[in-house]
Amino acid sequence: MxxxxxxxxxxxxxxxxxxxxxxxxxxxxxxxxxxxxxxxxxxxTPEHVKQAAINAINDNESHYTNSRGTDSLRQAAANFLNKKYGLHYDPATQVLMTAGATGAIYASLTAMLNPGDTVIIPTPIFPLYIPIVMLAGAKPVFVDTSDNGFVLSPEKLQAAIDDNQGTVKAVILNFPNNPTGVTYHRADLEKLAAVISKYDMICLSDEIYSELTYDGTHVSMGSILPEQTLVMNGVSKSHAMTGWRIGMICGPAAIIDEVAKVSEFTMTSLATNTQAAAEEAFKNGFDDxxxxxxxxxxxxxxxxxxxxxxxxxxxxxxxxxxxxxxxxxxxxxxxxxxxxxxxxxxxxxxxxxxxxxxxxxxxxxxxxxxxxxxxxxxxxxxxxxxxxxxxxxx
Ligand SMILES: Cc1ncc(COP(=O)(O)O)c(C=O)c1O
Structure with a gap:
């Protein structure tokens, strides 16, 4: 053995x-x-959300669904992101439901990376992205942000791109941030977008804590650079639903098509009752x-x-x-x-x-x-x- x-x-x-x-x-x-x-x-998890899952079970919603998530869940998720953060995603082509934000991270990095690519990762950061980048044969490039209040500056991003010329496929942002609690404001994001937009690269923006923003309102990178951003979110933190495993990723249709293949080939579809619960959370748990x-x-x-x-x-x-x-x-x-x-x-x-x-x-x-x-x-x-x-x- x-x-x-x-x-x-x-x-x-x-x-x-x-x-x-x-x-x-x-x-x-x-x-x-x-x-x-x-x-x-x-x-x-809020009672009305739990009840939606119970109803789905009692209604025998026990079959495979669309591998991108049920139509009604994608619609509810897109509406939620639109009303909360002014994002405009077509639920039919630009929204993919995943097994938690983790499923979104895995499917997107796997879909976009080739061996030899590099991914810029500002640190300190939630470590999960790193093994997934490495599984794809790509290389994480770490940028220490501790001397800038734990915020990635446009200068540091530019330097990391210059140091890895021709190989940079993506930069990962996570805000509000795990572990620092720091968030990015519109001005920070606009400056980063000005750098990113000069290159054929993706901004993978993990916004799973968006609903837990204490300082003003959350601004999504998807509202600033939609053509190059993949926004990740979900119900894990906003609706106390970590165990239900529903997340999402939204972005340009042609990129989501690729990410959706990886997601479909790893899980076929999400559980029906947890999708019903997440739909209820987005529709009627707007301010849960x-x-x-x-x-x-x-x-x-x-x-x-x-x-x-x-x-x-x-x-x-x-x-x-x-x-x-x-x-x-x-x-x-x-x-x-x-x-x-x-x-x-x-x-x-x-x-x-x-x-x-x-x-x-x-x-x-x-x-x-x-x-x-x-x-x-x-x-x-x-x-x-x-x-x-x-x-x-x-
Ligand atoms: C920054 C960040 N992204 C993603 C996740 C994973 O979220 P999910 O439980 O929806 O997979 C976590 C969980 O702690 C996290 O802190």
Whole structure:
């Protein structure tokens, strides 16, 4: 058997399991640990959305659907994006429903990349894009944004394009951003669009946290550079539906045709009852994210204030549900060592910033998609931990 396993696909064999999940598993055995590691809402899916799935099951909606998603779901998704963010996508040709935003990331990168292509990835960033780029035989080109408030500047984008002349197929944007909570404003996007539009390249814009924007309204890259942008979104974060696995990708029809082939050949079609639920979420749950957002906002403020008291520097996040905090000077600046020690001694689990790429070392990601009680407990424990370390070092 060992010989057979050595003959598997070389690109797959070269990948390692996701560091965040491995870390999360390791610290989960610590008794009474408060975990602020997860990137998913702790709210329940709204009742009306659940009911739509139950109705679909009772109505025997149990057959394969159009591989791009049911007509009515694509229509509802396109309307949602139009009313919320002024996007104009034809549901028949420019909208593809996928298995979560993850399905959109996989299908789009697989459809667009050839071996030898490069993809510009600003860091720190949600790491999932990287193994998918590598599976396609393409090369991620990382651009550290930590010296620019975690925003990719047009100058840095231009430099990355110049350094990889003729090979750049795409740039990935994710905003509001996981892990930093930073978002891009219209002016930032317009400047990036001015660079991107000079080249035959795609902007893959992961906007899965768009409904959790605290600072003004979300502006989609699809409204600025529609002919070169693929917008990804879904119901996972907006409607607390991570387990339902419904996402979407929208863009120029000719590109969506290619992405749709990959999606169809990997999953034939999505589950009928979860499509019915997502349709209900888009149609009648237009503002379902609002009460959740109000709660996240209170938690964010509780967390940033408590962390600041403990000596962490943490710019106020403008969206999503993460704080990306700088470990106080005088403490172990290796984010992995710091997080293991904090988990062991203070029973609080945070994710090491290093896992999100260059610029993340020296930081920790803290998810506030957790109960207020857990957040309070975590803040107290972190404050005590930092105080004890500072005393022991004097
Ligand atoms: C930036 C980002 N994109 C995509 C995803 C995956 O979303 P989904 O659950 O819809 O596949 C996540 C999940 O945490 C994320 O943080």
């Amino acid at each position: 060992s010989q057979l396993s050595e003959k598997m696909n070389k690109r797959v064999a070269a990948l390692t399991p996701a560091a965040i999940l491995t870390f999360n598993q390791k610290i989960s055995t610590i008794p009474d640990i408060v975990k602020l590691t997860l990137g998913e809402p702790d709210f329940n 994210a609002q009460p959740m957002k109000a709660t996240y906002l209170k938690r964010r403020d509780l967390l940033t204030a408590g962390l600041a008291q403990a000596g962490f520097t943490c710019p106020t996040p403008a969206g999503a549900f993460y704080v990306f905090a700088k470990i106080p000077a005088g403490l172990n600046q290796s984010s992995v060592d710091f997080c293991y020690d904090l988990a062991k001694e203070a029973h609080v689990a945070l994710i090491p910033g290093k896992f999100f790429g260059a610029g993340g070392e020296g930081y920790v990601r803290i998810s506030y998609a957790a109960s207020t009680e857990d957040l309070q407990k975590a803040v107290e424990r972190i404050q005590q931990y930092v105080a004890s370390k500072q005393v022991s070092e004097k």
